[in-house]
Amino acid sequence: MSQNKGHALTGLNVVFVKEFHDFTQSVRMVVLTILILLTAGTSIYVATQTVKSCVGEDNFLLLSLFTLSKSPVPSFLTLMSFLVPLTGIALGFDAVNSEFQNRTLPRVLSQPIYKDVLLFGKALGSLASMALVLLSLWLFVIGFAMLFLGVPPTGEQISRAMVYYLITLLYGVLWFVIALFFSIICTQSSTSALVSIACWLFFMIFWPTICQLLSYAIGGTNSIVVAKTNSALARISPYVLYSEASIAILNPTTRSLGVVLFYQMDGALGGSPLPFGQSFLLIWPQLTSFFAAIILIFTFGYMKFQRMEIRV
């Protein structure tokens, strides 16, 4: 009895298991997984066909599978930047308000747990199921590459691919947290789904245009200022952060993200790959931004949830 006398996270494992179970068995998750497997499979297959011709010439063959595209099939990276947000939104958009709609919240919260454990459990459950889906996809790509190309990946390639996996997971979690936030604010799950998708479309399609207009308005005729403002503003969009970080880690020849002047390139060995540590350093700001955004949005949602009345 003296044990389990009610520490702050009592019951977290129960909520986690239930949510993980729900997510992995839900129809929407199955549909999304099939969609991702089909599209990503096609893209990887096309990339393998393209890359087959240059086996032996490129030291980073495995990594180029993620970034290669051949019209009309987009690259694996582009596909993921579309589909991962969708997965995050699908997991999060009704996380909290469906409990209100089903009137299950008072029943669950009258059990011996604290209120925030429910939110933590839901977040961890969806994080785990997303990690699982992405990990299986990642293994699928690597296995596929070895099977078709017959070249075993080097340690560096695997570590770079691992970092790419981590970035993709962070990207997905960010969109999950955004959807979770809207599911706390909106009482109807259809509203929160629409708002989350609107948010996604905004950053995907409208934000780049708005960025350009804004940077011209700010920079005027000074083209360096315009370019710098543009890239700074564009990085507000998670999509840009994701693409930049992925490209820098998957393509070792990337030396800089953003605006570089000619004199800054003086003495650089163009086209030669950076070591893993340097590439990782290059994307460190992007990773930090992901963490910060996730924590910030989750905290707002948490505060809102804690202050909410549980009555329907």
Next chain:
Amino acid sequence: MKDEVLKVQDLTKIYPNGKVAVNKVSFTLNKGEIFGMLGPNGSGKTTTILMLLGLLDATKGSVSVLGYNPLRTPLEVKKRVSYLPDSVGFYSNLTAYENVDYTTRFLNLDGKERRARIDKAFKKIRLYNNRDDKIKTFSHGMKQRLGLAEVLIKEPDIAILDEPTQGLDPESVAEFLDIIRSFRDDENMSVLISSHQLNQVQSVCNRVGLFSQGSLITYGTVKELSEEQFGTNRIINLTLEEDADISEITHSIEGINQTRKIAPGQWIFTCTKDIRSKLVKALVDNRLNINSVNLQLHSLEDIYRSFFEEVKNVTE
């Protein structure tokens, strides 16, 4: 002195917008009794209940549940108190068993004990044959029953039931009240039950409290409340077959304060005690034919209405 399992003192809830939802409510729940919180919708019953469970902060006042303060140690309270919310909901994509299993897992029982408790409760509530059906297929009454099963599984000291009979057909209401009575008699629980259907619920309650606009107007046994409101006088209605003057006959019966004739053959007596047998005997001795003799009882609804009018008059 009976054991108090729950004690509420001057409990007040004022919302930030200035609305007073609960106003200085004080009452106690004794061990092994059923206490009815009765009053119309919006009279502060559910708000009070949520504060008892620590699911809502009180603005003022104190609550003690089995010696624990629900705001300071909510887990200790929630471990020992079961709550059936107003129109309870379940996860519709899960089965009845899975739904209850989920909430039961929070109790930290081992697997065998958990399954045994769930099965026992399902048998008692007569849902055992539906345990593997999805909640989607359940009617409102079945969901309420499942809620009762969940209350039972926790084996609590106190059960708090919010509007348990709402929306049920009369037959189910009777069955429900039987189950609730068995909570007290067989399972040793103290029960707090809230309802706006006064007459349905009064039959199971040892004591009731009448709520109106956030305040607890009065509480006690139904008899006490009736006497408080209408005095100790008994009212007897008599209908005779013929129109005869009986004031001479009744004059000799002890205990009648007032005799009134309201229609040919219809009489009302105000008495200090129940004098029905004496009255009948006297009338029969005088060869009068009696159609009916009734002792008029005050229902809880009469009492409530009368209290409510008083409160209204005072506030106006």
